[in-house]
Amino acid sequence: MVAKFLQLEWKQFSRSSYFAKSLGIKILMIFLFLYFSAIAVVMGGGFYYIVKDAVPEQDPLVFLSSYFIFWILADLAIRFFWQQLPVMNIKPLMILPIQKNKVVHYLLGKSIFSFFNLYPLLFFVPLAGVLIYNSYGVLSVLVWLVSVLVISLSLNFINFIINKNNTYFYSILGLIALASVANYYQLIDFNAVSASVFYPLYAQQWTVILPVLLLILVYTINYTYVFNQFSLDGVVGKKTAKVETKELNFLNRFGATAPFLKNDFRMVWRNVRPKQVLFTAVFFLFYGLFFFTQDFYADKEWVTVFAGIFVTGGFLITFGAYVPSWDSEYYKLMMSQNIPYKQYLESKWLLICSGCIIASVLSIPYIYFGTKIYAIILAGAIFNIGMNSFITLYGGALNRVPIQLNVKAKAFENTQGFNLTQFLIGLPKMLLPIIVFLIPYYFFGLKAGLIGLAGTGILGILLKNPIMKLIEKTYQKGKYKTIAAFSEK
């Protein structure tokens, strides 16, 4: 039976449109996969020595245990956004003489084969090897390894429970925030708690039974849930979302583009995929911390231009890159209704710009690192609005991969809408700011560089109409191809 399922699975995979991607993308994906795997292995192998070096007074394993709780929470958060209970097309199987429990076991078992479960393996196995090499007890380490992997597997199933309900997620998020605050002010020492909970997994081998019990428990919960829902109005049937209607009248001031803006707001708010993208965009806000907190970059001002572009350009990069794909589900309507391309594009442009503006307001705390830093961020924002927004929209004209709005992207499948042309068009987004900044900077210093960066942006804003016309023409040219591509599912 399982062999039959696997056969179906293979056909689904090899015949899916994902797989029909160009060779270049496949190689890139394999490369990315190997890259991340290698990072995990190297981190796992090096962890012991790094910690030994950084915190010599503490046993690295105790150190790890004291942060284990945070690892669990982070892992859960990542899984929440990227991992979904695998859906097998069980509808056709329902009326066939196959035992329900087999299908359900298969479905749950299948979820184990996910990158999120491979990652811990890649990290902890080398770590365990290093621990044994450094004369930790062989049996203890192996039992500990089993415990850790079983915990990670439990997270796999806990995620599916959380995934059904947003409140779980937000309570966990709240918990993390509270924990970090409490930890920071040393109200409760979560590190100590974590260490005292997780260190015994190594020190007292019998405790391995606890994670195993946890795994059995969460598996059973999932099993019962799926089993009971194994009917057309359960798991298989579509979930009916609760409706929130908002008038969004404040958008009316945008005149002719208002209806599109309203639509886009609702699109982002009511669909899984754009929400995911929005969440990623928020992460970009923190990108600057990467640069500004490290002394290494302190005297390399030109690098911080990158930060400026990224901090305010998160939404532009994550959302903008998929314009017109966001409307792929109803593109035919958009193309036959009384909609001039101009207004359609204008609305997207406004949306991208609002993203940049909101980001630049939210990044005000960067003033903490000096007004100079914030000036760089602002200049980056202006460049994003005046230049990168147009480049992104232009690139969209060549983007013909449909997006299913209400389906989560899976890890390593997030290249929907990604292709080589897209990549080439994306390059100027990174290179152009460096050029317009670097040349004046080299000759006249930071201020000149910033003026160069912001000035190019302002120039772009001034030339908006002709630029938009050019973009519009490009969209018009590709119209039939885009419609045809979007109607392929």
Add this chain to the structure above:
Amino acid sequence: MITIENISKSYKDVQVLNIPELRIPKGQSFGLVGNNGAGKTTLFSLLLDLIEPTSGQITNNEVPVHKSEDWKPWTSAFIDESFLIGYLTAEEYFYFIGDLRGVSKTEVDKFLVPFEEFFHGEILNQKKYLRDLSKGNQKKAGIVAALIGKPEVIILDEPFANLDPTTQIKLKKLLKQLSEEEQVTILISSHDLMHVTDVCERIVAIEKGEIHKDLEKTDATLKELEAFFER
């Protein structure tokens, strides 16, 4: 109102549509019948400039469809679910279409009043997104949306499929009334010969992309069509 000249459409080397000439005068209700793959949807997609013709041209009220966008204000259509915006409620969708066609919210509300019976209490005020409605109800919403803003040309692909008998009858009445009283040009396609002969003044049967019958409706039309498709 609509003039089709030498239109043809080929995919690679396979010709799927070839119509040397077809004129549809204003106010006519025009029915298109044909088996699966006959080219009905292809023709409608060409009329809406959703696909590029291999040769020839179509004009809609003197506007060449493939060269200008000016035909859009007076033309509306419902071809399939990709004409619905799944994440909107029916009301929001109607208001959106209204916005596009310069019809205010209150006017849309007024416009919707006579359709209450048609909706059968399953479309408006449902607190459901369109994607969560049943196929039939989605279709109803799509068809009604296509009527917003007094379009002069309405194109409906298979409007009767998936609808319950009551709604089919109501829809037929509605379409007849639109073409007779308001001089709207209506183009519909269908597999159901009965419905088409009921509604349309003129029926064209296509087969493998070519016109085989072009009939003004008389009492004998249904028989003739049945005979045509029986062979």
